[in-house]
Amino acid sequence: MIPFALQYIIVLISTLVLSAVATPIVRFISFQIGAVDNPNARRINKVPMPTAGGLAVFIAFAVSVLGFLPGIIQHLTIDESYFDYVLPLVIAGGLVIVTGLIDDIKELKPLPKMCGILIAAIIIWVWTDFRFDDFKIPFGGPLLHFPSWLSFVLTVLWIVAITNAVNLIDGLDGLVSGVSIISLTTMGIVSYFFLHDSDIFLPLTIFILVVAIAGFLPYNYHPAIIYLGDTGALFIGFMIGVLSLQGLKNSTAVAVVTPMIILGVPITDTVVAIIRRSLSGKKIYEADRMHLHHRLLFMGLTHRGTVLVIYAISFIFSLISLLLNVSSRLGGVLLMVFLLLGVLILSEMIGIFGENRTPLLNALRFIGNSSYRQEAIAKWKSRRLK
Known part of the structure; x- marks a missing residue:
């Protein structure tokens, strides 16, 4: 009998190949259905670019977790059905995919787009145990238990916030794809080695999503021939938001901080954008060209150079999150302090808070x-x- 580890590697390779094969097909379909980004003042692309690339990622992920993975997991001595575990994730993710696809074709207004994400987040809270029901105050604080209504609010808020944060950084070729691979890989490592009482299903699912994105990345890396679009950026952000909840509700203080650090790039960019727009008297959802990637381009970095720099920043966040899990309490506090100082100094140096701030x-x-x-x-x- 083939060992489970080898079977899982075969599933990972199959998912990678499926994503790579599906992407050119989705590219053709995007042109046919009008899911195309046309150049304008806010766009980086100079020619019409097919979007909806995230559909290829979703197809590879869904086929793998619903078709390939349950067949090899059933041989393990696990009471819970993996199919039942992952089905709500695929249904909710599919709803986000549909929402993003409609937006890529017709450019939805913010309210209906938000409604699609909210409904998907509610599905997660109702039919899964990915819930924000406990929270350990880091570095010596108490473990808080939330009532159902507060758990519902916090769960939905976290998922929606992370979904939109990831979507917000989707401004350059391969940016969201690469940052997501780095963040999810780190999340998978942390969930397998460091989370107490973590289900083996979590890292197995995370790494399937990683290879589904990796199969798409070569087509999306600069110079891209297809974009993730809102179809992909919203789906990946949604899945990251959902899968990271396992750490937030863990009873270990470090595990609570870890997903926030792993998602340092989208979270920092979003928080800074809110602060910047508030100080400037603008609405917090009003678009501008002051995000991290915009500022790096303004400083003279090339398109590819900017993406690689942000990959490096994301990797540093991920490395710190891993160090945090093996450090003492004092070491963890010092890591957090220096991380915060580093983020603030970098933000001010490249001017993403705004001029003279x-x-x-x-x-x-x-x-x-x-x-x-x-x-x-x-x-x-x-x-x-x-």
């Missing part, structure tokens, strides 16, 4: 530059005299 850099200049310090003190005294 660099309080931390100004403080460092005040400490390390005597001329700047004297000038700042003189300005402060002049204001006091007025």
Whole structure:
């Protein structure tokens, strides 16, 4: 009999091949149904580009977890049915795919698009145990148990927030695909080795999604011949949001912080965007060209160089999340402090908070530059005299 590990590797390879084969077909279909990004002032592409590439990722993922994987898992001594475990994920993910596909074709308004994501998130809360029902305050805090109504609100809020955060960074060829592969791979490693009472089904599902995205990435990497579109970006963001809930409700404090660090790139970009727009008096959902990838391009990096830099940042976040799981409490606190400082300094250096909003850099200049310090003190005294 073939060992389970070898059977699983065969499933991973089959999923990768299926995604790679499905992508050109989906590319052709995208042109036929009008799921195309035409160039405009906010677009990076200079020619019409087929979207809905996420449909290929979903097809490979769904076929694998509903068809291939249940057949090999049934031989294990596990009471729970994997098919029953994963079916609600596929149904909810399919609803997100449909929502994104309609948006790629007709450009939905924010409200109906949000409704599709909300309904999918509710399906997850009702039919799965991916729920935000417990939360351990990190670094010595108590374990909080939420009532059902609060668990519902927090679960839906987390899934919707992560879905939109991932969708928000989808601005360059291969950006979401690569960052998602890095984040999900780290999440799979953490769930297998570090989460207490974690079900083996979780890492198995995560790595299937990783290879489904990996099969699509060569077509999506710069210069791309197909985009994920909202079809893919929303689906991948939704799945990341759902799968990361297992860590958030874990009784280990470090496990609570880990998914937030793993998703550092989309979460940081979203939080900074909200702060920036609020300080500028804009609506928090109002689009701009001040995201991380926009700022790196503005600094003179090439398209591919910008993507690689963000991959590197995502990898650093993931490495820190792994270190956090093997460090002491003091080491974990120091890691978090230096991570926060690093994020703030990087954000100010590349200007994603907005022009002249660099309080931390100004403080460092005040400490390390005597001329700047004297000038700042003189300005402060002049204001006091007025």
